[in-house]
Amino acid sequence: MATIKLEDLVKTYGDVEVLHNLNGNIQDGEFVVVVGPSGCGKSTLLRMIAGLEKITSGKISIGDKTVNDLEPADRDIAMVFQNYALYPHMSVRQNMGYGLKIRKIEKQEIERRVLEAAEILGISEYLDRKPRQLSGGQRQRVAMGRAIVRDPQVFLFDEPLSNLDAKLRVQMRLEIRKLQKRLNVTSIYVTHDQVEAMTLGDRLMVLNDGVVEQFGTPIELYDHPETIFVAGFIGSPSMNFIPADCSEKSISLCNGKKINKSLKHKGKVSIGIRPEHLEEDKKGNIRIVIQMVEQLGSNSLLHGTLEDTDIEIVASLSGHVTAEAGSIVSFSAKETNIHVFNPDTEKRLG
Numbered sequence: 227m228a229t230i231k232l233e234d235l236v237k238t239y240g241d242v243e244v245l246h247n248l249n250g251n252i253q254d255g256e257f258v259v260v261v262g263p264s265g266c267g268k269s270t271l272l273r274m275i276a277g278l279e280k281i282t283s284g285k286i287s288i289g290d291k292t293v294n295d296l297e298p299a300d301r302d303i304a305m306v307f308q309n310y311a312l313y314p315h316m317s318v319r320q321n322m323g324y325g326l327k328i329r330k331i332e333k334q335e336i337e338r339r340v341l342e343a344a345e346i347l348g349i350s351e352y353l354d355r356k357p358r359q360l361s362g363g364q365r366q367r368v369a370m371g372r373a374i375v376r377d378p379q380v381f382l383f384d385e386p387l388s389n390l391d392a393k394l395r396v397q398m399r400l401e402i403r404k405l406q407k408r409l410n411v412t413s414i415y416v417t418h419d420q421v422e423a424m425t426l427g428d429r430l431m432v433l434n435d436g437v438v439e440q441f442g443t444p445i446e447l448y449d450h451p452e453t454i455f456v457a458g459f460i461g462s463p464s465m466n467f468i469p470a471d472c473s474e475k476s477i478s479l480c481n482g483k484k485i486n487k488s489l490k491h492k493g494k495v496s497i498g499i500r501p502e503h504l505e506e507d508k509k510g511n512i513r514i515v516i517q518m519v520e521q522l523g524s525n526s527l528l529h530g531t532l533e534d535t536d537i538e539i540v541a542s543l544s545g546h547v548t549a550e551a552g553s554i555v556s557f558s559a560k561e562t563n564i565h566v567f568n569p570d571t572e573k574r575l576g
Contacts, residue, residue, distance in 0.1 A: 228254050228255075228288065228289055228380055228411070228412040229251065229252060229253055229254050229287075229288075229289060230275065230286070230287070230380065230412060231250075231252075231285075231286070232248055232250045232251070232252075233249060233287075234247050234248070234283065234284040235247070235248040235249070235271070235281065235283075235284035235285075235286070236248075236282045236283040236284050237267070237270055237271075237274060237282050237436075238282045244267050244270055244436050245267045245270060245271060245436045246436045246437050248267075248271065248284070248436070248437075248438055249438070250431055250438065250441055252412060253412070255412055256412055256413075256428050257403070257415065257426065257428045258414050258415070258428065258429050258430070259414075259415045259416075259417060259422075259423040259426050259427030259429075260272065260415070260416045260417075260430075260431045261418065261419075261420055261422075261423035261427075261431070261432055261433070262433035262434055262459070263418060263434070263459070264418055266433040266434055266435055266436065267433050267435075268417075268433055269385070269416055271416075272305075272382050272384055272414060272416050273384075274286065275288075275303070275382060275414065276298055276303055276305050277293065277296060277297060277298035277303075288301060288302070288303070288379060301380075302378050302380065303379065303380040303381070303382055304372075304380070304381055305373070305381075305382040305383075305384065306366075306370055306373050306381070306382070306383045306386045307384050308385040308386055308387075308388045309389065310365045310366060310368070310369045312365060312368060312369065312372075313357075314356065314357050315356070316356070316357075317353065317354050317356060318349065318352050318353045318354070318355055318357070318360070318368050319340055321357070321372060322340045322343060322353075322371045322372045323336040323337070323340045323375065324372070325372060325376055326376065336375075339375040340353070340371070340375055342375075343374040344371060346374065346405065347370060347374075347401075347405075348367070349364060349367050352368075362389055362390050362391075362394065363390060363394045363397070363398055366386060366387070366390065367401075369386070370386075370402070374405075374409070378411065379411070380411065380412050380413070380414070381406070381411050381412070381413040381414070382413075382414050383416065385416055385418070386415075387399060387417075387422070388417075388419075399422055399425060399426055400425075402415075402426065403425070403426055415427070420459055420460055420462065421462055423444070424444045424448070424460070427444060429441060429442060429443055430442065430443070430444055430447055430460075432455070432459060432460070434455050434459075439455050439456050440452045440456045444460075447460045448460055448461060450574070451465075451498075451565065451574065453567070453573055453574065454467065454496060454567050455572065457565060457567070458498075463527060463540045464540075465498045465501075466498065466499050466501060466504075466538075466539050466540060467496050467497070467567075468480060468497050468498075468499075468532060468537055468539075469494070469496055469569065470494075470495050470497050471493070471495070472489055472492060472494075472495045472566065474488070474491075474492065475488065477489075477495065477564075477566070479512070479532070480535060481532060481535050482534075483511035483513070483533075484511060485497075485558070485559070485564065486561055487561050487564050488561070489575060489576045490576070491566070491575050491576065494569055495566050495567065495568065495575065496566075496568075496569045496572075497565065497567075498564075498565040498566075498567060499563060499564055499565070500563065501527065501541050502542040504539075504541040504557040504558075504559055505558055505559065505560075506541075506555065506556070506557055507556055507557055507558040509556070509558070510556040510557045511558070512532070512539075512556070512557040512559065513533040513555070513557075514528065514530040514531065514532060514533065514539050514541060514554065514556075514557065515532075515553075516529070516530040516549045516550065516552065516553050516555060517529050517530045517531065517551055518551060519547060519548060521546060521547075524545075525542055525543060525544050525545065526543050526545065526546060526547035527540055527541070527542055528540065528547065528549060528555065533554060541555070
């Protein structure tokens with residue numbers, strides 16, 4: 227079993243603590259994506275699991291074995307980096323088999339594994355080429371092939387697609403997901419791209435400043451974000467936030483307009499509404515002064531400010547929508563699509 231257990235992990239550099247008592251359990255065969263902004267501790271966590279960074283305190287277990295003091299080569303993991311880390315003087319075949327060669331695996335077995343992995347990844351015809359003769363996507367397949375031939379308990383991916391163009395990135399993330407499902411290997415994938423995270427992960431671990439903000443399925447994080455950070459980070463375009471006052475029967479926005487939302491809470495709140503959950507409604511009390519419209523083909527983004535305030539709001543409407551700059555468009559939102567947060571703790575209410 228290749229379960230991974232993270233217990234009270236702490237990582238410090240001098241006086242700076244970059245991971246704070248991090249906990250999480252990853253199940254056998256699960257694909258977990260660690261997502262968060264640059265500098266939040268994602269890659270540090272991955273390198274600690276790989277054994278490339280020392281653990282300050284806490285415990286990491288892979289299967290039934292504590293690996294804190296094991297060398298990377300003894301952890302039965304394979305890592306795929308964003309820069310491919312291929313040897314330029316070696317052929318694709320040699321790059322894929324090199325790790326097995328230094329482990330003294332027989333030549334016949336190395337060749338069998340390399341050919342099998344190349345077939346899975348669709349790179350059989352490139353086995354005798356050098357990395358410089360390959361495209362970025364082909365080089366990334368070689369890097370994944372090098373990981374596959376090792377037949378590890380765990381795959382670790384450190385932003386492997388960040389050097390690819392947008393179209394190829396979409397294609398490659400679908401291939402990575404299909405590959406992981408086929409091989410059923412426990413995998414941890416680090417990215418700062420929340421769209422990539424949503425499409426790849428069985429579960430997402432959202433990191434912010436070294437703390438796990440939320441750990442759950444993509445739909446759980448989208449529908450029920452536990453903090454303002456998660457609410458704003460997951461989803462594109464980002465969630466809109468409006469300061470408000472809450473009574474038990476309704477919420478008064480900062481511009482005095484009321485919206486319907488029942489909540490056993492009184493006082494200052496921050497309400498969140500996703501752009502795609504704003505519905506055009508002539509009687510709606512969420513009135514936006516339009517600044518510009520982005521036509522994206524299948525949908526349109528209306529950018530503006532909440533009436534009588536300087537709070538920026540984005541609304542996403544299907545199809546082609548036009549609106550003059552300076553005009554006012556009224557919106558409403560279903561009660562179930564209105565999220566309420568405590569502005570002091572930044573945690574979800576209700």
